[in-house]
Amino acid sequence: MIYNCPSSRDSAIAIDRHDILAHAREAFDLEGGLIYLVGHSLGPATHNALDALNQSAKYDWRRGLVRSWNSAGWFTLAKTTGARLARLVGARQQEVMIADSVSANIFKLASAALSAGLSASTTLIIEEDEFPTDQYITEALSTLQGAAFQRVEAGTGVAAMQETGGILIRSLVNYRNAERRDMAAEEKLARKAGGLIIWDLSHATGVIEVALNKAGAKLATGCTYKYLNGGPGAPSFLYVEKDLIEKLESPMPGWMGHASPFTFDPEYTPAGDITRFANGTPPILSLAALSGALEAFEALDISLVAAKARVLGDLVTSRARDIGLTVGSPLQGKDRGGHVSFSHPHAHEIVRALAARNILADFRAPDTIRFGLSPLFLRFIDVWDAMDALADILETESWDKEEYRERAAVT
Ligand SMILES: Cc1ncc(COP(=O)(O)O)c(C=O)c1O
Numbered sequence: 001m002i003y004n005c006p007s008s009r010d011s012a013i014a015i016d017r018h019d020i021l022a023h024a025r026e027a028f029d030l031e032g033g034l035i036y037l038v039g040h041s042l043g044p045a046t047h048n049a050l051d052a053l054n055q056s057a058k059y060d061w062r063r064g065l066v067r068s069w070n071s072a073g074w075f076t077l078a079k080t081t082g083a084r085l086a087r088l089v090g091a092r093q094q095e096v097m098i099a100d101s102v103s104a105n106i107f108k109l110a111s112a113a114l115s116a117g118l119s120a121s122t123t124l125i126i127e128e129d130e131f132p133t134d135q136y137i138t139e140a141l142s143t144l145q146g147a148a149f150q151r152v153e154a155g156t157g158v159a160a161m162q163e164t165g166g167i168l169i170r171s172l173v174n175y176r177n178a179e180r181r182d183m184a185a186e187e188k189l190a191r192k193a194g195g196l197i198i199w200d201l202s203h204a205t206g207v208i209e210v211a212l213n214k215a216g217a218k219l220a221t222g223c224t225y226k227y228l229n230g231g232p233g234a235p236s237f238l239y240v241e242k243d244l245i246e247k248l249e250s251p252m253p254g255w256m257g258h259a260s261p262f263t264f265d266p267e268y269t270p271a272g273d274i275t276r277f278a279n280g281t282p283p284i285l286s287l288a289a290l291s292g293a294l295e296a297f298e299a300l301d302i303s304l305v306a307a308k309a310r311v312l313g314d315l316v317t318s319r320a321r322d323i324g325l326t327v328g329s330p331l332q333g334k335d336r337g338g339h340v341s342f343s344h345p346h347a348h349e350i351v352r353a354l355a356a357r358n359i360l361a362d363f364r365a366p367d368t369i370r371f372g373l374s375p376l377f378l379r380f381i382d383v384w385d386a387m388d389a390l391a392d393i394l395e396t397e398s399w400d401k402e403e404y405r406e407r408a409a410v411t
Pocket residue numbers: 100101102103104131133134171175200202203223236
């Protein structure tokens with residue numbers, strides 16, 4: 001074990017002192033004194049992301065103007081940034097591109113898979129506790145394509161796929177409880193049943209090891225604004241296994257996915273590579289920020305990042321249990337993603353009481369608190385202190401204040 005779980009504040013300090021990832025924190029432009037436990041929702045800004053954004057806006061856009069499509073590499077930015085991200089999900093560079101949102105990419109990938117007959121049946125399956133957008137998109141797509149739709153109980157999606165040979169939309173890490181699935185084992189079951197899994201890697205990428213190629217995964221997408229710190233609204237990524245790229249056609253064949261957009265051909269011919277999944281003009285400023293943000297991962301061993309996340313999570317689960325909270329996440333680090341959730345009847349007030357102490361966590365109705373444990377910028381002492389604050393808030397019932405009861409529009 002590279003990291004040990006601290007048993008005291010002093011040992012947390014000692015572990016931080018020897019942390020081989022300690023330098024990664026320097027990449028971030030963090031406000032002093034803030035403990036940020038929401039990197040699983042919106043990662044903080046890195047200096048490189050801000051510089052890249054600045055460069056793109058102030059020089060490439062302001063001065064380079066339309067010339068920058070070529071001179072600043074804007075035309076290929078979605079692909080080059082995807083290639084940069086590929087290592088973090090265990091994919092080949094040519095199998096990943098940046099495009100649209102996860103919502104749009106689930107639609108494109110599932111629709112393309114249905115049209116190409118990649119699965120034994122056209123049944124679309126999703127578990128009822130998946131992130132809502134995945135459910136809405138999957139159900140809407142089934143209506144559009146006249147495919148059967150099954151919203152199944154949590155924990156039964158793989159069995160439904162085995163039974164029907166259909167397409168399962170599945171998070172590698174559940175957004176609420178951080179439960180982690182075994183991609184390789186489930187891919188094996190999919191192959192046996194003639195089914196297909198489209199992976200949502202939103203809560204996995206940048207915090208646990210993801211090995212798409214090794215697992216034999218065919219299709220995936222994921223957010224870049226969480227652990228990858230791409231910035232608010234940063235476009236998501238999509239992955240298509242190399243042998244499938246030319247077999248699949250996007251249901252949204254926009255001009256940027258054309259083999260030669262600037263021939264302005266009235267007939268659509270898809271690009272021969274992953275760019276066939278692009279549709280319109282990409283959000284260059286967001287892509288620039290994302291590309292800059294990925295530099296923080298460049299020389300990092302993702303297995304170390306994952307190891308640190310596991311132990312930060314162990315620290316939260318063990319101390320949360322000590323103070324009487326009900327932990328909703330798996331207790332074994334290997335079964336968990338990068339956050340830990342626990343419940344309390346006054347979860348919302350507690351999250352607001354933590355915020356008043358400059359500790360940001362998040363609340364998911366009705367009673368869940370999530371602590372996101374981004375290993376690149378969080379130290380053991382941050383998490384130790386956050387747990388101390390939480391213990392104090394519970395013990396003194398200092399959450400019980402009128403001002404903590406109002407609901408914010410977004411939490
Ligand atoms: C698992 C999961 N999927 C999808 C999304 C949404 O993705 P997007 O807003 O890019 O469509 C989120 C978070 O917002 C998420 O947690």
